[in-house]
Amino acid sequence: MKLYELTADFRHIANAAEMAPEDDQDLFAAALLELEGDITDKVEGCCRVLATLKAEADAFRTEEKRLADRRRTIENNHTRLKQYVQDSMTICGRDKLKTELFSVRIAKGSQRVEVTDLDALPEAYTITETKPLKTDLARALKAGKEIPGAELVTGPESLRIR
Numbered sequence: 132m133k134l135y136e137l138t139a140d141f142r143h144i145a146n147a148a149e150m151a152p153e154d155d156q157d158l159f160a161a162a163l164l165e166l167e168g169d170i171t172d173k174v175e176g177c178c179r180v181l182a183t184l185k186a187e188a189d190a191f192r193t194e195e196k197r198l199a200d201r202r203r204t205i206e207n208n209h210t211r212l213k214q215y216v217q218d219s220m221t222i223c224g225r226d227k228l229k230t231e232l233f234s235v236r237i238a239k240g241s242q243r244v245e246v247t248d249l250d251a252l253p254e255a256y257t258i259t260e261t262k263p264l265k266t267d268l269a270r271a272l273k274a275g276k277e278i279p280g281a282e283l284v285t286g287p288e289s290l291r292i293r
Contacts, residue, residue, distance in 0.1 A: 251280030
């Protein structure tokens with residue numbers, strides 16, 4: 132029998148015991164006592180399952196942390212090695228290199244708009260008081276127009292591997 136069925140039976144018998152005459156109380160008490168034992172056994176079983184589930188969840192949490200640490204280490208190694216290759220190519224004066232498997236080049240940084248003073252921007256280049264129209268700003272700045280509060284910034288060079 133399932134715990135919810137035992138609990139429902141216990142409640143039903145307890146309610147019936149309240150309505151029953153005094154003579155039948157011993158019979159109801161024995162039935163309730165037997166159900167309490169069954170309920171206790173079921174609760175203990177549930178607690179064992181809960182303990183197992185908690186242990187499994189803790190094991191997964193530990194493994195997630197281990198894998199995240201490992202991922203960060205690999206990402207850092209990737210970043211350092213990529214920078215090492217880029218620095219070596221720069222020192223040797225090479226901006227392109229072709230091997231049997233890869234084409235490697237140092238790409239110039241892309242230009243982007245940097246808003247230096249939002250209040251100084253002309254209204255034609257803002258959507259709201261806090262949101263500038265960066266596409267329009269970029270177009271105007273690339274055309275050579277001077278716009279107060281905004282400037283074109285070139286990002287750093289980066290290594291591209293194909």
